Amino acid sequence: MAETTPPIVAVRNLSKSYRRGQQTVPVLQDISFDIAPGEFLALMGPSGSGKSTLLNLIAGIDKADSGTITIGGVEITTLPEAELAAWRAGNVGFIFQFYNLIPVLTAFENVELPLLLTGLTRRERRDHVETVLSLVGLADRMDHYPSQLSGGQQQRVAIARAMVTDPEILVADEPTGDLDRVSAGEILALMERLVHGFGKTIIMVTHDPRAAEQAHRLLHLEKGELTDGAG
């Protein structure tokens, strides 16, 4: 009998709704799927389909109404807030559309941020930060502030920040949405490298078909339901 690799992410019967005044608006309805380790998954769908909400739930920054999400054997849907924050810090890297860098911190300091919550020494932190900034090709820009960097460079700093704690999973919400074609290509190439070179699992929300093409698998969401590709 062939041995199958257990999924790194297992989503089961996940539902989520928002309240708008007196109305309850369902956003995700009974979603189930798995993601294998080292997979590059793209989530696509029209605006309001629930893809960012799904990403937030997998990343542990939002709470589901029902269903479970198990990541690396940990059922994160049952974790209390403080434990969830600690879990996030060690297990998930975040890449945002608008980079979400802290403008008053340099590239180095922005990348160092997640390490401040670890027990690493100053020297160890410096080594880690320099390594990831070299990896994203910004070793010479570490003392620059975000305003002194281009959009593509800022996104690479954000990727370095997501990578610096060496998480198994990276979640990316429209990572190329604010970039020109060339910069977007560079970012996608870098993400591809993280999957193939470093074995990271990437879950990416995108509207960009070109970005989606880079993914190993594509999931379509429509009105809070998966329309194809679940598995």
Place this chain on the structure above:
Amino acid sequence: MFILKLLIRNAFRHKLRTILTIVGVAIAIVAFGLLRTLVDLWYAGVEASSASRLITRNAISLVFPLPISYKDRIRQMPGVKDVSWGNWFGGIYKDEKNFFPNFAVEPKSYLAMYPEYVIDSSQVKAFALDRKGCIVGRKTAERFGWKVGDQVTLRGTIFPGQWDFVIRGIYRGAQKNTDETQLFFHWDYLNETVKKTLARRADQVGFYMISLTKPELAAEVSLAIDAIFKNSLAETLTETEKAFQMSFVSMTEAILIAIQIVSYVVIVIIMVVAANTMAMTARERIAEYATLKTLGFGAIHIAGVIFGESIVIAMIGGIAGVACTFPAAHWIETELSQFFPVFSIASQTIVMDLAAALVVGVVAGIFPTWRGSTIRIADGLRRIG
């Protein structure tokens, strides 16, 4: 360390806004400090007065005089060391705006009883020998450019007429809070002139000043003095100099309370302004706080960043305000010395200034801190796909 670095950099992110807030807090602290000092000034006479000296005045009111004959009977009382007497003269130098306090006193006993007026012994002698002589405080002499030997004419208000004096001495205060604006002249000069012009008001004094052999006898002696003049035509009220001064403060208590209220209102206003600034700042940075939370930073870190920034801005404003209070007080003391002969900032006022700045920082930071630290990450990131 990171929180400190972040909050300091955040504080100066919008330089103009931060500087305007700091200036606002500084101005409020200057106003608060000056108003508190004004309140203290009200009590300066009380503070500078002695608990071991008594003042005896007419029991009905200070405006009614007492006979000069009382002095010998008071002097004979057990516990009394010496007696002096005087009248509020209320003279005007050229114009009402040139106000300074002026009194007719018995020179020898008065200067012996008030060592806080420091004056050269040769000037004391010259003053004692000249019936028309007077001594004047350093600040008033400087204000009008008077020197020893100058002739000064005051227009009498309570005692009508033109009153000529020759300055025989200029005194300094032994302490910072000693009033250096007063003028003293011979009670005999007043009395002899009054005898000629207003005979019915002659041989009467406004108040007696009594020094005691032991300060602890104050209550006993006061009661004894008032007892011997009971049922006379001019009954007396004797109290310590401190209580006497305090009675003047009590007369103006409503003004005092109004000033105190205004001083607190100033702080409340700047508190609201600073709170608005901090709320605006926190609102603009909600996505950053959400990002920090996403990375694993807790509510306590976010609270530290926002609260710390609020306190840093308020305390910089507070320190700047304290630094500006001293030159402002010096300016008032020199330029408005006729109204505020002593205007020095007490160390207690500085503590209150800094405490007020801290309160502004704390109160201004409460709501933004609560909002920033409790924001849901997903809401903060404002992305619902």
